[in-house]
Every structure is written in C-alpha cells, then in structure tokens.
Amino acid sequence: MMPQRSLGLTSATALVVANMIGAGVFSTSGLLLADLGSPWYVLFAWAAGGVQAALGAMCYGALARRIPESGGEYLFLSRTLHPAAGYVAGWLSLLVGFSAPLAAAAFAFGAYAKPWLGGVPPALAGSILILAFAAVHAVEVRRGALVQNWAVLFKVALIVAFIAMAACKIGVPAAPLDRPFPVAAFGVSLIWISFSYSGWNAAVYVGGEVRDPEKTIPRSLLLGTALVTLLYLALNTVFVFAAPMAELAGKLDVGRIAARAIGGAVLEEAVAGLIALALVSSVSSLVMAGPRVYAQMAADGVLPGGLAVTSGPPRAAIALQAGLALFFLWSATFDALLTWIGFTLSISTAATVTALIVLRKREGSAISVPGYPVVPWLFLAGVVAMTVFTVMQRPMESLVGFATILAGLAAWRIQKRRDSGFGTPDSG
Secondary structure (H helix, E strand, C coil), X not given: CCCCCCECHHHHHHHHHHHHCCCHHHCCHHHHHHHHCCHHHXXXXXXXXXXXXXXXXXXXXXXXXXXXXXXXXXHHHHHHCCHHHHHHHHHHHHHHHHHHHHHHHHHHHHHHHHHHHCCCCHHHHHHHHHHHHHHHHHHCHHHHHHHHHHHHHHHHHHHHHHHHHHHCCCCCCCCCCCCCCCHHHHHHHHHHHHHHHCCCCHHHHHHHHECCHHHHHHHHHHHHHHHHHHXXXXXXXXXXXXXXXXXXXXXXXXXXXXXXXXXXXXXXHHHHHHHHHHHHHHHHHHHHHHHHHHHHHHXXXXXXXXXXCCCCCCHHHHHHHHHHHHHHHHCCCHHHHHHHHHHHHHHHHHHHHHHHHHHHHHHHHHCCCCCCCHHHHHHHHHHHHHHHHXXXXXXXXXXXXXXXXXXXXXXXXXXXXXXXXXXCCCCC
16 A cells, blocks of 8 residues: 555655754854855855755655655665665665754754753753654654644744844944965864755655645755745844854854854744744654655565555554654764764765656656756765865764664675575575
C-alpha cells in the first residue's frame, strides 16, 4: 500500500522553512563580524549562502520531478549512481542529517528556555521536547503537518514583527568598505552559514506523501529558500547595525545583544522567546522529515524491515531517530556536532548534485534542469570550496566526517555480505 499523499504546497514549504530557521541565524553573525571585520561583508556572506541554497534547491527540484518519492539523497543516489552511494547518504541522514541536528536544536532550546523552566538542565528540557514531538508526529501525518504549519506561521510572523519594529530604530550607515576583502575568512564564514541554510532540501524527504510532487516539491524548495533568504538578510541587517560592532563581534548571543540595544531587557526576553520558538519548530520539522528516509531504506531492504511502513506515519523510524537524538543530546561530544554536521552534509549534497549531472547525461533533455549546466556546476564549486576550508580550519571534525562516511561504506559491505550469505544454500 502506497503512502497517502496528504501534504500540499503549504505544508511542504513550511517544512523547508522550519528546517532552515534554527539556532544558526541567531548566533552566527557575531562570529562573522569578528572574522570579516565589516557588517557589509557579513551581509554579503549571508546573501552568498542564500544563492548557494537556491542553486541546490533547483538541482534537487529537478531530481524530485524525476523521482517524486520519499527518501531524499538516499533515494536519488541509489537510483542514479549506485546502491552503496545511496546507503551511505542514508547513513549520513540518519546520524548527521537529522539525529545530530535534532539533538543540537533540542539542547539549544533547553538553554534558551532554562530561565523560564525553573533551571531545568538543557539536556532534560531538550529530551522532553524530542519525545513530545515524536509522539505528535507518530499519531497521524495530517495532524503533525497542521501543528508544523501553525508553528512556522507564528514563528515567521514574530520574526517579521521584530524586523519591522527594529527597522524604525536603527540606522544603516552608507560607509564605504575601507578594508580589503578577506577571501580566506569569507570562505570559512560560508561553512557556518551553510549550517544555517541547511534544510533547503527538506521537502524531498517526504516526497511520497506530497500531492502532485513533480510540481509541488520543486516549488516548495525554491519558495521556502527564497523566503528564508529574505528573512535572514533582513534579520541580520538588524543584528549587525543595532549595536556597535565592538559589542557584537565574537559573541554567540548576537540576537540578545541587538534586542537589548533596541528595546531594553523586555525586548531581549521577547527575542529569546522567539529563538526558543524557532528551535521548537526546527525540532518538529526534523522529527517529521528524517524518519521517512529510514522507512524508505527499510522498504528497499537495507535497514530492518520493521522500520518500513505500508500506511500512516513511520512510527518505528520516528522512535529510532528519537533514541539516536537523545544519545547525541546527552553525549560529551556535543560541542563538535555543528562542524561535523556541516562537513559531512556538504559532501552528501555534492554527491547528489553529481548524480543529477550523471542522470542528465544519461537521459538527455528528458531531465529538465533549470540553468543547466551552470546551476549544478556552480553549486558543486561552492561545496568544494567550503569543504576545503573546513579541512584546513577544522581538521579533527573533518577527520570524524570522513570516518563517518567510511563507516557507512563498511556497514553497506557488511549488509551485502550478510544478504549474500543468507542466499547461499551451504552458508553456515
């Protein structure tokens, strides 16, 4: 029995927006100011990140028109390059694409909400949040999507209200750029920004549950990415010009600092609440999207069959992801999660866009790719640059990322040998 296609353009776009707007946009610009030395360079970096995400969205939309089913990178790579590539992509999705970011978002929520929850430890509050949304999305697809849509709408409305209020109280100077463009620092900055933009591909993970997926998925990817890019640019304009650069540079809580400079302690607490809401929505979207990948892998026989579904939400896969996220949430390696996530996911997206190029060469103009060949090759060039800078600046996390990929390949070989052994009459 095929999954019910109950998600329309609104739900698919909301999923993209919720996946993209998380903790990164509220904490990255302070670090960027310290490295780039100019608020204008910071805004240029955010614009470049939006362009990179839009290029990826166009590439993934072309693949979704050709393969309009759930599974994301796992499905695309399995069908176009090789089952091993798809398996590793699914492996990365399970560990790095969803479970680790879910843990990071839940922990950040616990940290922001700690004063309002009587000092409850962030890991405990984050655990409760993960379990709550796992229960919501395990009940029924349409009900989970409804909660998701309203959470995203409320979050975006609050962000827009904050931007509108702040726009009346800050001044944007027209000062010229009086320092050379810092190429190396800019490349590193895109690593951080890419994490904030990650999620632009979220709708492809639930393709099997989207109505008219050949049209809806590509539109939702571009619409969600464009909306978030505009919000990011407006929000970071407020952040970098709300207070003197010396007060913002190098600080993680740039949102709080900017809000305090604009409206005092009351606005600071309100913005902290907005950030907490953004993280709640992000947790919901990750719980909604990730398990569809594992369910598809189970249906294809590369994960235990109990994770597959014939109808309704993938409840077993939701439980698996929640368990992994709780492990990461309580692990001692939490501080390295963000770099590990950005590095490994960039390799996965590059492999997927490479698969699109291979498919286009194989099937010709039957595969409609906007701006081909410029769009996919520009995207790949951006990913390669960010990967090189990550290796140079964060060698240990890069090594862990490579080890994660190799572990996925090893798991695939073990899986193939086990299947081959079970199929041999004289096997012991």
